[in-house]
Amino acid sequence: MKAFVKTGSRPGEADVEDVPVPEPGPGEVLLRVAACGVCGSDVHAFRSDPGFEWIRTPVALGHEFSGTVEALGAGVERVASGDRVVAVAIQGCGRCELCIAGLTQLCPDRVAVGLSRDGGMAEYAVMPEEHLVPIPEGLDLTLAALCEPLAVAVRAVDVRARVEPRQRVVVSGPGPIGTLCALVARLRGAEVLLTGIGQDAEVRLPAAERAGIRAANLSEAPLEEHLRDAFGGPPDVWIESSGSVRALESALESVRAGGTVVVVGLYAEEMRFFPTAAVRRELSLLFSYSCNRQDYRAALELLAGGDLDLRPLISTYPLERAPEAVEAVAAGRTVKAVLVP
Numbered sequence: 001m002k003a004f005v006k007t008g009s010r011p012g013e014a015d016v017e018d019v020p021v022p023e024p025g026p027g028e029v030l031l032r033v034a035a036c037g038v039c040g041s042d043v044h045a046f047r048s049d050p051g052f053e054w055i056r057t058p059v060a061l062g063h064e065f066s067g068t069v070e071a072l073g074a075g076v077e078r079v080a081s082g083d084r085v086v087a088v089a090i091q092g093c094g095r096c097e098l099c100i101a102g103l104t105q106l107c108p109d110r111v112a113v114g115l116s117r118d119g120g121m122a123e124y125a126v127m128p129e130e131h132l133v134p135i136p137e138g139l140d141l142t143l144a145a146l147c148e149p150l151a152v153a154v155r156a157v158d159v160r161a162r163v164e165p166r167q168r169v170v171v172s173g174p175g176p177i178g179t180l181c182a183l184v185a186r187l188r189g190a191e192v193l194l195t196g197i198g199q200d201a202e203v204r205l206p207a208a209e210r211a212g213i214r215a216a217n218l219s220e221a222p223l224e225e226h227l228r229d230a231f232g233g234p235p236d237v238w239i240e241s242s243g244s245v246r247a248l249e250s251a252l253e254s255v256r257a258g259g260t261v262v263v264v265g266l267y268a269e270e271m272r273f274f275p276t277a278a279v280r281r282e283l284s285l286l287f288s289y290s291c292n293r294q295d296y297r298a299a300l301e302l303l304a305g306g307d308l309d310l311r312p313l314i315s316t317y318p319l320e321r322a323p324e325a326v327e328a329v330a331a332g333r334t335v336k337a338v339l340v341p
């Protein structure tokens with residue numbers, strides 16, 4: 001079968017290769033992959049960026065995939081041949097205190113699909129049955145592949161920020177996660193402003209606007225002006241998904257007293273932070289990491305319910321052109337690239 005494999009630890013050392021179809025062990029199933037999204041973390045892994053030294057090579061990349069159960073390993077009971085499923089991307093051990101509390105994405109022994117075990121940028125993938133989530137009937141498999149980034153947004157907006165109707169919400173960073181956070185917050189009845197900078201003006205901010213999101217280019221006018229135009233005042237909630245320290249500083253300075261900042265981005269540098277100002281304004285500073293099975297379920301329900309149309313955000317590429325898709329994501333030329341084997 002064909003698979004997009006990170007073959008070594010040097011930057012860009014990855015290729016579409018012919019590899020044997022994997023065999024499911026006890027408790028595992030073989031999935032025929034229908035579609036696999038390209039995530040920012042795939043780009044980091046592809047480039048061997050700092051913070052991604054730990055990935056196992058060779059490894060088939062990709063964790064945002066949907067598929068159909070093709071074969072069962074010994075002892076599999078929960079799924080049957082032909083079932084349509086997605087796999088949870090960060091898989092906890094299922095036994096520790098955190099896993100039992102439902103925080104499987106924080107498990108100290110977690111396995112990251114597509115980084116520490118073979119993922120879904122391939123024609124087939126093997127996954128443990130306990131980490132599969134059924135896809136609701138009638139939901140298109142390509143759209144279902146987007147449920148992981150949507151689940152990350154659901155966690156940030158619903159579980160962490162607990163966004164409510166009529167709240168004024170800024171989302172910084174119009175990548176896939178930021179755009180999805182903006183869409184979920186709007187679905188919850190919030191007033192939403194999605195901010196980006198120069199490089200986002202070409203594809204990502206216009207795509208968000210086409211999806212009905214108010215977008216602001218901070219390279220054109222200062223933040224204060226955009227906030228005044230959009231809300232007439234400071235935001236109640238700020239979701240930082242750009243991974244820029246400057247954006248996080250803006251968030252902490254700009255939310256109203258008593259407001260909430262939720263951080264979902266990942267950062268390449270440290271930041272200086274003077275807590276007294278935040279104390280005196282009684283800010284809530286929260287962090288949101290990945291997602292768990294419950295967030296997947298919520299995301300799949302949103303997709304199946306038809307309240308969110310993510311089709312305009314997708315560009316599909318054949319699996320053979322995976323390197324090109326990764327480059328397009330890295331350059332911000334697409335909101336969401338999806339590989340189809």
Ligand SMILES: [Zn+2]
Pocket residue numbers: 039040041063064148149
């Ligand atoms: Zn992802």
Ligand SMILES: [Zn+2]
Pocket residue numbers: 092093094095096097098099104107108109
């Ligand atoms: Zn665990």
